[in-house]
Amino acid sequence: MPSPRSADQPAVQPPRRGTVDALISQTERLRGRVDAVRRDTTTAGLDGRNDSQLRWQRALCDLAVHHLDDLGQHLGQLREGLPEPRTGDGGARTADAPPAEPVRPRAPRDSLLSRVGSAEWNLLTDEVVWSDELCRIFGRDPRDGGLSLDELPSWVLPEDQPVLTGMVTDCLVDGKPVEGEFRVVRKDGAVRTLHLAGEPVFHADGSTASMWAVLRDVSELRRSQRAVHETQDSFQRQRYAARAEHRLAVELQEAVLPPWRGSLRLPDSGTPGSPARDSGLDLAAHYLPSETSARIGGDWYDALELPDGQTLLSVGDLTGHGVTATSGMAMLLGAVRGMAVAGIDPGPLMDRLNQLLGVSSQPALGSAVCGRYDPRTRTLLWAQAAHPAPLLFRGGTGRALTPPGGVLLGATTGAAYTQAEVRLEPGDLLLMHTGGLTPDAGAATERLLALAPRFTAARGAQDCVRTVVEAFGDERREGDACVLIARVGP
Numbered sequence: 001m002p003s004p005r006s007a008d009q010p011a012v013q014p015p016r017r018g019t020v021d022a023l024i025s026q027t028e029r030l031r032g033r034v035d036a037v038r039r040d041t042t043t044a045g046l047d048g049r050n051d052s053q054l055r056w057q058r059a060l061c062d063l064a065v066h067h068l069d070d071l072g073q074h075l076g077q078l079r080e081g082l083p084e085p086r087t088g089d090g091g092a093r094t095a096d097a098p099p100a101e102p103v104r105p106r107a108p109r110d111s112l113l114s115r116v117g118s119a120e121w122n123l124l125t126d127e128v129v130w131s132d133e134l135c136r137i138f139g140r141d142p143r144d145g146g147l148s149l150d151e152l153p154s155w156v157l158p159e160d161q162p163v164l165t166g167m168v169t170d171c172l173v174d175g176k177p178v179e180g181e182f183r184v185v186r187k188d189g190a191v192r193t194l195h196l197a198g199e200p201v202f203h204a205d206g207s208t209a210s211m212w213a214v215l216r217d218v219s220e221l222r223r224s225q226r227a228v229h230e231t232q233d234s235f236q237r238q239r240y241a242a243r244a245e246h247r248l249a250v251e252l253q254e255a256v257l258p259p260w261r262g263s264l265r266l267p268d269s270g271t272p273g274s275p276a277r278d279s280g281l282d283l284a285a286h287y288l289p290s291e292t293s294a295r296i297g298g299d300w301y302d303a304l305e306l307p308d309g310q311t312l313l314s315v316g317d318l319t320g321h322g323v324t325a326t327s328g329m330a331m332l333l334g335a336v337r338g339m340a341v342a343g344i345d346p347g348p349l350m351d352r353l354n355q356l357l358g359v360s361s362q363p364a365l366g367s368a369v370c371g372r373y374d375p376r377t378r379t380l381l382w383a384q385a386a387h388p389a390p391l392l393f394r395g396g397t398g399r400a401l402t403p404p405g406g407v408l409l410g411a412t413t414g415a416a417y418t419q420a421e422v423r424l425e426p427g428d429l430l431l432m433h434t435g436g437l438t439p440d441a442g443a444a445t446e447r448l449l450a451l452a453p454r455f456t457a458a459r460g461a462q463d464c465v466r467t468v469v470e471a472f473g474d475e476r477r478e479g480d481a482c483v484l485i486a487r488v489g490p
Contacts, residue, residue, distance in 0.1 A: 008269035031068040063224040065159040115217040139186035280375035282487040286459035298325035303481040316368030347419035357410030366409040393429040436481035
């Protein structure tokens with residue numbers, strides 16, 4: 001502590017001024033860099049990314065700035081040096097000598113230096129000496145002087161009074177240095193948090209003559225620390241909730257989408273990789289996650305053998321991410337399967353899906369392609385709702401099928417969805433996808449059509465899916481995507 005522990009101890013020599021100046025310069029440079037990082041986090045929030053992690057980062061930066069401001073303040077005081085105490089015969093202030101008001105450089109009322117003050121309570125003379133800075137911290141006029149140790153507790157919050165009483169007792173009765181914090185209520189109602197570091201000043205006979213202390217107003221610092229803890233807790237809660245939601249979305253998606261590995265095996269199909277006997281189709285599909293793999297969306301693919309011997313082929317995408325989108329996708333896919341089993345053709349099926357989304361408790365938009373393949377005539381009857389058209393590959397080339405009319409599902413009531421029919425040939429390959437393979441859906445179609453020679457050389461649908469994954473697996477996708485491939489058997 002800057003105050004002598006007793007009259008017999010020599011004064012501590014101040015540090016070299018050049019060393020302190022260098023530390024101050026380093027602190028100022030570091031403070032500027034931290035402040036730049038803080039401005040970057042604020043700018044990120046203005047860009048629409050004001051999430052819990054950014055709030056936590058800003059709170060950490062604010063706390064770091066407060067610490068650096070305090071460090072710079074203390075180094076500045078160290079550079080200015082403490083005043084020489086009044087001396088008695090031996091050169092050091094004794095308990096019998098009258099205490100002196102510390103002489104420090106005058107600080108502006110709202111500067112950092114105004115947050116630190118000193119006090120001394122003399123037990124022998126009952127004299128109280130407070131610095132002007134400490135009076136201002138308490139909201140008092142320096143001309144009114146400081147508070148005695150008897151008056152001080154009345155300014156302290158009741159729950160913090162035992163802390164102050166314990167520190168005063170330890171210092172004055174036990175003669176120990178003390179340190180702690182308590183909150184005071186000023187006359188204007190403002191609550192300030194003060195950090196006290198004090199020590200006893202001993203009389204020549206060894207008794208405690210006075211208590212000397214430095215008090216810092218750490219209200220802003222503690223407020224910043226609370227902000228860090230609160231934003232960190234909020235961030236951790238949101239991150240835990242996001243992980244739980246992601247896990248639930250994945251489980252729901254895996255429960256709804258067909259759990260195929262390799263070629264899709266419909267009922268009564270042959271061995272994996274061989275064409276299904278009843279459907280005459282070799283089928284394979286793949287789900288491609290988003291770039292972060294955390295944005296589970298409402299994309300789906302499906303193939304289902306129907307009671308009349310036909311095969312349902314469907315891909316689609318529901319707007320949104322997370323459990324809401326995945327549960328909506330499950331509802332929509334269930335409706336598609338149910339209506340297809342009931343024998344409803346693709347066009348009317350799309351009409352009913354549009355009505356379903358229109359009355360859903362969680363409004364959403366969706367796009368989809370749905371087709372019924374008849375193996376007896378090798379014809380595909382299909383409809384679409386604002387979705388990329390299926391791609392047909394034949395003889396080493398590919399083209400997009402001409403889409404029938406259809407708008408986004410859930411966009412408007414009473415929309416009409418027409419259907420189209422296309423006759424397929426042995427060896428034809430039909431590719432359906434959800435459009436999220438690349439950010440540019442048009443570019444994705446061109447790149448898929450360019451894979452025609454590789455599809456022709458492929459041994460089966462699963463090899464074709466591997467080709468698509470190799471071509472698009474490393475894409476930086478904002479959302480997820482699905483691809484479904486059906487190859488017509490001989």
